[in-house]
Amino acid sequence: MLPEARVTRCRVLALFAAGVLWATAVALRNVAAALPLTATDPSTERRLKRFLTNPAVSVETLWQPLLPVFLRAVGKQELAIVFDRTPYRDRATILCLRLVVRHRLLPLVWRVMPQQEPWPAPLQPILREMLTTLSAALPAGAKVTLLADRGLVGPTLLDCAQAVGWHVVLWLRAGAGEETRIRLGDGPEQRLAELPTGPGQRFAGPAAIIKGAGWRAGFLTIH
DSSP, rough: OOSSSEEEEEEHHHHHHHHHHTTSSSSSSHHHSSSSSSSSSHHHHHHHHHHHTTTTIIIEEEEEEETHHHHHHHSSSEEEEEEEEEEETEEEEEEEEEETTTTTTEEEEEEEESSOOOOOOOOHHHHHHHHHEEEEHHHHTTTTEEOOOGGGOSHHHHHHHHHHHHHEEEEOOOTTTTOOOOETSSOEEEEESOOOOSTOOEEEEEEEEEOOSOOOOOEEEOO
């Protein structure tokens, strides 16, 4: 599965993955203690640390070749992918595409952005590259629905999902004080809060959503 990687790196990667599972933790000390090796725990911990700090060990060389294999092993043709961003203290923001599997979210593609400094590029090219990378790794014929929280809703998300042929489900605020506006088909523009959004009410239909600059078409479902 990793023909371009050195055998020694593949071995450490396999050990690391097994150790994380057995330790149910990612701290190096815990992972090393969980591995049934003849070497001492401090020696194993140093081995894992050298693996992590090796500049030749990267997502591109080790994870991306495994991604298509993993997605085939999931054995699903209809996939739900969640796009979210997670702050890490005051140092970084992690943009991540995660696969929904048995009520868990498994990270597939991620990018680490600075939190206190300008990003190296706008969100659109970053997200487009992330979706393109994941789309190329999908099994043939897979159907994907991209889920996003209200804080990430906007034309960029809709445009990028449309470019790779994915469906989109968005969580939107629809309270009386919210100003999110939509247009249903060729109908008039109206506030989302004016649609039936009470308990037990449902609306589903084609919509164009105003968010930021301009209209973007989509399919709106409110339960």
